[in-house]
Amino acid sequence: MRREKPKFKQIIDAAVVVIAEHGYHQAQVSKIAKQAGVADGTIYLYFKNKEDILISLFQEKMGSFIEKIEQEIEGISSPLEKLYVLVRTHFSALADDPHMAVVTQLELRQSNKELRQRINEVLKGYLRLIDSIIIEGMEKGEFRNDLDVRLTRQMIFGTIDETVTTWVMNEQKYDLAALAEPVYELLAKGCAAGR
Amino acid sequence: MRREKPKFKQIIDAAVVVIAEHGYHQAQVSKIAKQAGVADGTIYLYFKNKEDILISLFQEKMGSFIEKIEQEIEGISSPLEKLYVLVRTHFSALADDPHMAVVTQLELRQSNKELRQRINEVLKGYLRLIDSIIIEGMEKGEFRNDLDVRLTRQMIFGTIDETVTTWVMNEQKYDLAALAEPVYELLAKGCAAGR
Amino acid sequence: MRREKPKFKQIIDAAVVVIAEHGYHQAQVSKIAKQAGVADGTIYLYFKNKEDILISLFQEKMGSFIEKIEQEIEGISSPLEKLYVLVRTHFSALADDPHMAVVTQLELRQSNKELRQRINEVLKGYLRLIDSIIIEGMEKGEFRNDLDVRLTRQMIFGTIDETVTTWVMNEQKYDLAALAEPVYELLAKGCAAGR
Amino acid sequence: MRREKPKFKQIIDAAVVVIAEHGYHQAQVSKIAKQAGVADGTIYLYFKNKEDILISLFQEKMGSFIEKIEQEIEGISSPLEKLYVLVRTHFSALADDPHMAVVTQLELRQSNKELRQRINEVLKGYLRLIDSIIIEGMEKGEFRNDLDVRLTRQMIFGTIDETVTTWVMNEQKYDLAALAEPVYELLAKGCAAGR
DNA sequence: TATGAATGAGGGTTCATTCAT
DNA sequence: GATGAATGAACCCTCATTCAT
Numbered sequence: 096m097r098r099e100k101p102k103f104k105q106i107i108d109a110a111v112v113v114i115a116e117h118g119y120h121q122a123q124v125s126k127i128a129k130q131a132g133v134a135d136g137t138i139y140l141y142f143k144n145k146e147d148i149l150i151s152l153f154q155e156k157m158g159s160f161i162e163k164i165e166q167e168i169e170g171i172s173s174p175l176e177k178l179y180v181l182v183r184t185h186f187s188a189l190a191d192d193p194h195m196a197v198v199t200q201l202e203l204r205q206s207n208k209e210l211r212q213r214i215n216e217v218l219k220g221y222l223r224l225i226d227s228i229i230i231e232g233m234e235k236g237e238f239r240n241d242l243d244v245r246l247t248r249q250m251i252f253g254t255i256d257e258t259v260t261t262w263v264m265n266e267q268k269y270d271l272a273a274l275a276e277p278v279y280e281l282l283a284k285g286c287a288a289g290r
Numbered sequence: 291m292r293r294e295k296p297k298f299k300q301i302i303d304a305a306v307v308v309i310a311e312h313g314y315h316q317a318q319v320s321k322i323a324k325q326a327g328v329a330d331g332t333i334y335l336y337f338k339n340k341e342d343i344l345i346s347l348f349q350e351k352m353g354s355f356i357e358k359i360e361q362e363i364e365g366i367s368s369p370l371e372k373l374y375v376l377v378r379t380h381f382s383a384l385a386d387d388p389h390m391a392v393v394t395q396l397e398l399r400q401s402n403k404e405l406r407q408r409i410n411e412v413l414k415g416y417l418r419l420i421d422s423i424i425i426e427g428m429e430k431g432e433f434r435n436d437l438d439v440r441l442t443r444q445m446i447f448g449t450i451d452e453t454v455t456t457w458v459m460n461e462q463k464y465d466l467a468a469l470a471e472p473v474y475e476l477l478a479k480g481c482a483a484g485r
Numbered sequence: 486m487r488r489e490k491p492k493f494k495q496i497i498d499a500a501v502v503v504i505a506e507h508g509y510h511q512a513q514v515s516k517i518a519k520q521a522g523v524a525d526g527t528i529y530l531y532f533k534n535k536e537d538i539l540i541s542l543f544q545e546k547m548g549s550f551i552e553k554i555e556q557e558i559e560g561i562s563s564p565l566e567k568l569y570v571l572v573r574t575h576f577s578a579l580a581d582d583p584h585m586a587v588v589t590q591l592e593l594r595q596s597n598k599e600l601r602q603r604i605n606e607v608l609k610g611y612l613r614l615i616d617s618i619i620i621e622g623m624e625k626g627e628f629r630n631d632l633d634v635r636l637t638r639q640m641i642f643g644t645i646d647e648t649v650t651t652w653v654m655n656e657q658k659y660d661l662a663a664l665a666e667p668v669y670e671l672l673a674k675g676c677a678a679g680r
Numbered sequence: 681m682r683r684e685k686p687k688f689k690q691i692i693d694a695a696v697v698v699i700a701e702h703g704y705h706q707a708q709v710s711k712i713a714k715q716a717g718v719a720d721g722t723i724y725l726y727f728k729n730k731e732d733i734l735i736s737l738f739q740e741k742m743g744s745f746i747e748k749i750e751q752e753i754e755g756i757s758s759p760l761e762k763l764y765v766l767v768r769t770h771f772s773a774l775a776d777d778p779h780m781a782v783v784t785q786l787e788l789r790q791s792n793k794e795l796r797q798r799i800n801e802v803l804k805g806y807l808r809l810i811d812s813i814i815i816e817g818m819e820k821g822e823f824r825n826d827l828d829v830r831l832t833r834q835m836i837f838g839t840i841d842e843t844v845t846t847w848v849m850n851e852q853k854y855d856l857a858a859l860a861e862p863v864y865e866l867l868a869k870g871c872a873a874g875r
Numbered sequence: 876t877a878t879g880a881a882t883g884a885g886g887g888t889t890c891a892t893t894c895a896t
Numbered sequence: 897g898a899t900g901a902a903t904g905a906a907c908c909c910t911c912a913t914t915c916a917t
Binding site for chain 3: 703704705786787789790791792793796797800824827828830831832834835837838839840841842843846849859862863866867869870871
């Protein structure tokens, strides 16, 4: 399994740093190789081409991102609390990895349509996770039972994403993690069943 | 004022068509010139450089977009109704201009960080409009008075934007305008003062 | 018609010089551009890609080569004399253009199979010319009437080509034109009707 | 002597197969190694570099090719018959080894000038053999005594080579061996002393 | 001997921009 | 104002060769 090879991760981590520091369009393969401490050609022993680096980067990072959130949520029985933990974990994960935040919120969105569609495939896993919370919430009676799952998910994800993007564009000047609570409150108001 | 010259608009409209049909990275200056029916060099009599075309495009189109929404809202006294009209107008404007929808939701986001920051300058006008509705809503008691304006605006804009993007990525297969009502309901739940 | 543009010929002539002096594999586009006195990009206004330069080179040069031979032959009624003039013209044309001789006999043969097949298309015109002489020779009774046209053409072309190649590989040290007569004699013996 | 090591031949045979199937420019060292069932690095225990593989290939194969022809000719007293047997053996050897025919007639000619000059060194043995037949033919009175040895050899070799190349380029669709007789007749007409 | 992961030099092509007409 | 031919900088990827094991 190639993903266990240290160089695979080494190159991906280098790509995150280079993209965050120089921007997507200035992230030449040679720059990534240099940052990773390998020769240009070595990149191509682990990745099909440049695009493959970026797709793998997203899969790898987003994969562990989703895993982390799933682990945090696991064991929680209240869907509303799950929603809160999801927002909190999402925010704190990106607050803890400023490079990655820049890459996902700004730089990777400059990629071409094809790459972004591949990225969306990965994102779907996250969106399904949100969906499952919404559905469970309605079943357990914590969420209003007339919610449109897709629209609700778009509200939740859209709000989280916009909040992070604004934070990144403001150069991460304020404490993103601290926004988890109020953002959750706002979303919960939209979802929760009236008492 | 250059913006009144017919060729200025002619080139911008050509850019929208070319970007929508060929994608951002395939929208070469020569292709835009051809579509506009002018010589390559002529572009540079009206725009400083390629980026300037795109910034102008966004300013021009976003400007009239905001104007249209302001007009629709004007005269409405209820902030909640203003919010509804804003969502409805936003959705129907993009549903009526599929080219523009593709350009703003997908293609223009591939531009580099600098261009996107310029675009955000333009967007700020829209965000201020949303802010004013929120503030007015709290003042008039229609919205909860403990709302964080920035977060609430991020929820509103994030939800709208995510909804439109999902619709565009699904190739505009369903009726976006019909989503105005349920999306408004969702947002209103998050904002509105309890009974 | 692009072939009338001076730069088209200018670039082709530059390609001949560069290939002759540096060899096929060292004939970079930038080197050809420099020799032609144009920018690298200008090449691509006149040629689709590098291969197109080489194909055009061969078409252009081989075309006028065949034309020249056809003109020399025209008006001659004796097929045997036509054969002689063909050999003589072939030899003297290459003897007069040492760069071209190197290019056609050595360098262009290093091109890939696809390019060589395109070149062969052009060569067919020449082979057809030889065929027509053979057929006319048999009809007029100057050539033996039991000749296999294809084999005879292969003998004539193979002998001429091998003679020129040997001369080029010996660095054009001796007088190629002087070989026209004896080579003709040899070929004529193989073709001519005995009496 | 390295040539007796089994891997030496193994690699050369692999090279013939790979070049014949994939073409000269697609015959990477790693592909040859794989076909030979050895590691890339192992190649360099038996050959100085890639070019050395090809030179050795030609030496090895051409060597046994010439040997075979010499054996066939040995014991024949008539130079004309020797010429016939040479043509016949040349044709049938290549007809029996289609891979080798493609490699020698098409693929190896794409190699660079230096390699081709090394190949010509090897070829000289064959050309000397032809020369010896011509000289013997003149001495014994079977050939015209005014032949220029070099030109006659160029005719013989050029005709044979052109015939084989045409056959290969026509995808070996017809029976090459059957052409030995008529090609010999044609050459003999050019060489033989009049009755 | 044998391996195969790692190396790194080298080049065809695109396209935003200029400027002589 | 308008043209469009010319410019030239910039980059991804391949593959022959090496060398630590």
